[in-house]
Amino acid sequence: MPDLETFQRDARAWLEANCPPEMRTPPRNEEDRCWGGKRWKFESAAQRTWLERMVAKGWTVPEWPTAYGGGGLSREEAKVLRAEMRSLGCRSPLDSFGIWMLGPALLKYGSEEQKRHYLPQITRGEIRWCQGYSEPNAGSDLASLQTKAEDKGDHFLINGQKIWTSYADKADWIFCLVRTDPAAKKHEGISFLLFDMTSQGVSTKPILLISGKSPFCETFFDNVKVPKNQLVGTLNKGWDIAKYLLTHERDMIGSMGDGGANRPLGQVAAQSLGTTAAGELADPMLRADIAHFEIDEAAFRMTMERAGDMMKAGQGNPAFSSVLKYYGTELNKRRHELLMSAGGTDALEWESDRSHNGARARNWLRTKANSIEGGTSEVQLNIVAKRILGLPDA
Amino acid sequence: MALLLTEEQTMLRDSVRGFLADHGPISQLRRLRDSRDPVGFSRDLWAQFADMGLTGLLVPEAFGGTGLGHVEAGLVMEEIGRNLTPSPFLATALLAASAIARAGSVDQKSTYLPTIASGKLIAAVAVDEGPKHRPHAIEMTAKRHGNGFVLDGAKAMVVDGHAADVMIVAARTSGTAGDKGGITLFLVNPKTAGTAIERTIMVDAHNSARVEFRGVAVDADAVLGDVDQGGDILAGVLNVGRAAVAAELVGVGEEAFSRSIAYLTERTQFGKTIGQFQALQHRAAHLYSELEITRSAVLKALQVLDDDFANATAFVAIAKARAGKSSTLAVQEAVQMHGGMGMTDAFDIGLFMKRARVAQELFGDFNFQAVALAQLKQY
Numbered sequence: 104m105p106d107l108e109t110f111q112r113d114a115r116a117w118l119e120a121n122c123p124p125e126m127r128t129p130p131r132n133e134e135d136r137c138w139g140g141k142r143w144k145f146e147s148a149a150q151r152t153w154l155e156r157m158v159a160k161g162w163t164v165p166e167w168p169t170a171y172g173g174g175g176l177s178r179e180e181a182k183v184l185r186a187e188m189r190s191l192g193c194r195s196p197l198d199s200f201g202i203w204m205l206g207p208a209l210l211k212y213g214s215e216e217q218k219r220h221y222l223p224q225i226t227r228g229e230i231r232w233c234q235g236y237s238e239p240n241a242g243s244d245l246a247s248l249q250t251k252a253e254d255k256g257d258h259f260l261i262n263g264q265k266i267w268t269s270y271a272d273k274a275d276w277i278f279c280l281v282r283t284d285p286a287a288k289k290h291e292g293i294s295f296l297l298f299d300m301t302s303q304g305v306s307t308k309p310i311l312l313i314s315g316k317s318p319f320c321e322t323f324f325d326n327v328k329v330p331k332n333q334l335v336g337t338l339n340k341g342w343d344i345a346k347y348l349l350t351h352e353r354d355m356i357g358s359m360g361d362g363g364a365n366r367p368l369g370q371v372a373a374q375s376l377g378t379t380a381a382g383e384l385a386d387p388m389l390r391a392d393i394a395h396f397e398i399d400e401a402a403f404r405m406t407m408e409r410a411g412d413m414m415k416a417g418q419g420n421p422a423f424s425s426v427l428k429y430y431g432t433e434l435n436k437r438r439h440e441l442l443m444s445a446g447g448t449d450a451l452e453w454e455s456d457r458s459h460n461g462a463r464a465r466n467w468l469r470t471k472a473n474s475i476e477g478g479t480s481e482v483q484l485n486i487v488a489k490r491i492l493g494l495p496d497a
Numbered sequence: 498m499a500l501l502l503t504e505e506q507t508m509l510r511d512s513v514r515g516f517l518a519d520h521g522p523i524s525q526l527r528r529l530r531d532s533r534d535p536v537g538f539s540r541d542l543w544a545q546f547a548d549m550g551l552t553g554l555l556v557p558e559a560f561g562g563t564g565l566g567h568v569e570a571g572l573v574m575e576e577i578g579r580n581l582t583p584s585p586f587l588a589t590a591l592l593a594a595s596a597i598a599r600a601g602s603v604d605q606k607s608t609y610l611p612t613i614a615s616g617k618l619i620a621a622v623a624v625d626e627g628p629k630h631r632p633h634a635i636e637m638t639a640k641r642h643g644n645g646f647v648l649d650g651a652k653a654m655v656v657d658g659h660a661a662d663v664m665i666v667a668a669r670t671s672g673t674a675g676d677k678g679g680i681t682l683f684l685v686n687p688k689t690a691g692t693a694i695e696r697t698i699m700v701d702a703h704n705s706a707r708v709e710f711r712g713v714a715v716d717a718d719a720v721l722g723d724v725d726q727g728g729d730i731l732a733g734v735l736n737v738g739r740a741a742v743a744a745e746l747v748g749v750g751e752e753a754f755s756r757s758i759a760y761l762t763e764r765t766q767f768g769k770t771i772g773q774f775q776a777l778q779h780r781a782a783h784l785y786s787e788l789e790i791t792r793s794a795v796l797k798a799l800q801v802l803d804d805d806f807a808n809a810t811a812f813v814a815i816a817k818a819r820a821g822k823s824s825t826l827a828v829q830e831a832v833q834m835h836g837g838m839g840m841t842d843a844f845d846i847g848l849f850m851k852r853a854r855v856a857q858e859l860f861g862d863f864n865f866q867a868v869a870l871a872q873l874k875q876y
């Protein structure tokens with residue numbers, strides 16, 4: 104495919120010319136990543152430049168249509184672009200729930216007006232979104248959610264509480280699951296709403312995580328008014344959208360298992376533990392564990408590639424995203440266990456400059472959530488058992 | 498290139514799938530095993546392989562083959578795995594054909610390739626000497642003598658060794674055991690004086706042999722490739738073997754798995770089908786994930802062998818390691834999920850476990866591949 108080769112050459116040349124050197128090192132922590140939004144403070148001029156240049160190309164969302172601010176690339180081109188970014192070590196210019204979750208849902212279920220309004224803001228990183236799904240009594244059993252939205256003629260009136268809302272205190276808007284028909288069966292009375300987090304009656308309260316950070320909140324809605332045109336899709340049919348969005352969330356969380364632009368584990372370990380005269384990692388058992396891990400990681404990366412190719416060829420099963428979510432998150436946890444092991448007691452420092460304030464330990468603790476957020480590993484296995492293997496309900 | 502089968506490849510897979518289900522089913526393996534068949538595979542079936550162009554799959558068209566690639570070879574191996582079909586396909590059509598097609602002289606190619614393609618010649622490849630796959634540990638020697646060489650040493654785990662018309666034998670022409678260099682490949686007629694072949698009946702009822710060479714004299718033109726340079730040829734051939742066995746393991750694992758899933762939906766206990774128990778559902782779902790991830794790695798390795806043969810080693814190591822691991826899990830879970838039934842000889846599941854165990858060892862087990870990968874990545 105000569106076109107693809109030209110694209111690859113051009114993309115590489117453009118990335119080399121436009122990706123600032125500071126943006127070619129792996130992010131050390133969540134703060135190193137650019138999340139955008141009205142209140143976003145760029146960590147560096149390079150971070151801003153990198154975002155602006157990628158926005159101009161439409162490459163914050165390479166595969167979205169250009170009409171909505173995307174790059175309009177084919178899947179093959181996007182694959183090439185990702186590979187080039189990986190090989191140059193380019194950071195993602197923009198990470199956001201808008202890109203990973205809401206965008207795909209709007210592309211499928213949004214009205215044309217909603218797409219033209221919300222999608223370009225997402226591609227440019229102007230609005231930061233949070234996800235209002237989980238509630239205190241609706242975790243794995245998400246469809247039992249109780250936050251209610253009453254029809255008040257020209258608006259909905261929202262009352263209730265969400266929990267574990269990541270970055271609710273930093274987000275500008277929320278995509279939120281609400282109960283619009285309390286009498287219907289649990290899956291059939293749910294709707295999908297978008298609203299401004301600065302609306303009267305919205306409040307958030309951060310929750311401290313084991314990593315010592317507070318990236319998520321309790322979120323309260325007390326008589327919040329939401330205009331009717333902020334309903335996505337059909338009233339009471341929000342569960343379909345919720346599930347569709349979850350498959351994208353799962354793909355995204357699962358994709359963390361592919362190692363991305365991370366430094367090879369063998370190198371990281373060799374740096375702290377040294378090597379034998381034969382050039383082998385000084386700890387033979389850790390060496391074996393790392394090799395075993397890398398075999399699985401490489402095979403997982405190939406599976407993400409194959410799953411994408413299958414989807415495109417119309418051979419995919421949507422429930423396969425549960426396989427990727429399950430396996431990718433378990434892998435990412437394994438990677439961080441190995442990083443801790445390779446780091447030994449150095450990796451246990453929590454507050455020193457040397458350790459970038461305990462970056463490795465905090466990241467390790469953060470990964471423990473991977474197999475919980477977006478649906479737990481057990482829930483993914485339930486989905487695989489039922490929707491792919493066809494095993495009967497208990 | 499997409500990590501999927503092309504339309505032609507899908508058609509080939511479907512036709513081989515139907516063909517082997519009809520003509521090389523597990524009942525055939527049982528018959529060969531129970532009758533202690535002296536050959537250990539069905540010559541009729543091999544003739545049918547030839548009719549379908551499968552015997553010459555890796556043989557270039559100029560030498561009477563079909564000149565297809567490694568992905569196609571893998572498809573056939575996967576179906577062989579699904580049916581546990583004993584056949585010379587691995588040793589003759591893949592290992593030997595690949596070695597001769599890549600390294601042979603024009604004479605050697607014209608002598609051997611057309612007869613491999615026509616299904617008339619059975620070949621074996623003799624590399625390992627001890628209980629584990631250690632291709633550099635070769636001790637067998639080949640000493641120059643007059644115009645040719647004299648071979649001394651012993652080989653183990655020679656697939657189809659007792660049925661072979663020709664053997665490709667790796668021996669040391671210089672250096673000592675452990676050296677990467679100094680290995681030379683020889684094309685040896687197993688009827689040559691000094692050759693002793695002991696067929697070893699293996700746990701999986703597939704063919705294997707121990708072969709002893711005592712002062713076996715061969716001509717200079719028996720050398721395949723260049724003297725002392727056999728290690729490089731062997732590296733390529735072994736990669737083909739590893740990827741092929743990995744593909745076979747995919748078939749073994751997936752068939753054992755799908756039989757297990759069928760059993761989970763049939764068998765009832767406590768008034769429920771056992772597939773309703775979440776403990777089993779989760780194990781099945783985990784196993785499914787493992788198998789799918791292996792499938793990707795194996796297809797990738799086969800594609801890389803077709804596109805970039807010289808740089809396939811890491812991909813092949815990953816594929817063989819994954820296949821060994823996930824298919825082992827599949828057969829172990831299969832026996833467990835079948836309960837007492839899984840322990841009986843009358844039931845097929847145990848045969849899958851046996852074949853997986855052998856395939857795990859062939860051309861390097863999980864640990865061998867992991868070490869290879871660590872070395873390639875320099876840690």
Ligand SMILES: Cc1cc2nc3c(=O)[nH]c(=O)nc-3n(C[C@H](O)[C@H](O)[C@H](O)COP(=O)(O)OP(=O)(O)OC[C@H]3O[C@@H](n4cnc5c(N)ncnc54)[C@H](O)[C@@H]3O)c2cc1C
Pocket residue numbers: 233234235236237238241242243244266267268269270319472475476477478479480481482485
């Ligand atoms: C870091 C982090 C960020 C998050 N961000 C967000 C966010 O932005 N927005 C949002 O809406 N939510 C968010 N969540 C919430 C997340 O989706 C839920 O935590 C998750 O769905 C699990 O729900 P739960 O915590 O109530 O656990 P529970 O559902 O109570 O589960 C407890 C345990 O029981 C198991 N279990 C439950 N049901 C079954 C079953 N049927 N079979 C077998 N085992 C079962 C679970 O697997 C788990 O091990 C986040 C969570 C974390 C940790």
